[in-house]
Amino acid sequence: MPNPEKxxxxxxxxxxxxxxxxxELLRMVLSPQKDIIIDLDSKLPGKGVYICPSQDCLNxxxxxKRIISGKDxxxxIIKKLEDKLGALIGLAYKAGKAVSGQTNLQLALKSKKTxxxxxxxxxxxxxxxxxLFLANKEGIRHYYIFDSLRLGDLLGSSPRNAVGIKEEKFALKIESYIHQREKFL
Ligand SMILES: [Zn+2]
Incomplete structure (x- = not known):
């Protein structure tokens, strides 16, 4: 039977x-000024158009001319995705779900808390x-994102070389934005 809900x-x-x-798709809406706005949270009013997170589909x-924009x-899209990533990392840290600083992070990696x-x-x-040695040993996924200055900024601290995300829910969300961003690089 077809599933109408799906x-x-x-x-x-x-x-x-x-x-x-x-x-799985990025939503865009047309502003009253006829400007395309990338709507990552799918919350903006108006009729949206959807697009795969892919440079090919965007091109x-x-x-x-399914979408027309004077902007790049x-x-x-990359900026929006990075802003979102930054906000998520900051949020995870504030919620006690992220760890940073060499000693703390090494400990968290060793004890599989990351x-x-x-x-x-x-x-x-x-x-x-x-x-990487510690992460690979425990099968912890890793990505390169931002420079140390920005990572530190997101945590409200001095520059940080690395951040560990302790909660799977945050980890999956962050990963999905990282993957979307990669498709536009
Ligand atoms: Zn597509």
Whole structure:
């Protein structure tokens, strides 16, 4: 039997015309000034268009004039995704679900209290080796994101080389935004 509830949450990508779960797609809305706004939280009023998180689909949609924008939409999407990532990392830290600082982080990695390891792009080689050794040993996923200055900023502290995310729920959300961002780089 068809499941009408399931269809409700499916939308068509304006780039490739494939139907996908709404959660997998980026939503955009047209502002009253006819500007495209990237609506990551799917909360803005107005009729939205949906697009796969993919540079290809964005290019196709622009080429076919399914979306028209005077702005650099790719740069805008990356910025929105990074803002979202930053907010999530800060939120996790405030909620006590993130750990930072060499001693604390090493301890959290060793005791398997970390689900996800985020490394600054400018982390030193030795420290990086050490963290990766611990993470790989425990099967902890890792990504490179931001520089140490920005990572520190997000935690309201001095520059940080790495942050460990302790809760799976935060880890999965952060990972999904990292993956979406990668598709536009
Ligand atoms: Zn698509």
């Amino acid at each position: 269809n409700q949450f499916q939308r068509t990508c304006v780039g490739c015309y494939n139907k996908q779960s709404r959660n 196709r949609a622009l080429k076919r 939409l790719r740069a805008e 689900k996800l390891l985020l490394l600054a792009n400018d982390i030193g080689q030795n420290l990086q080796k050490n963290y």
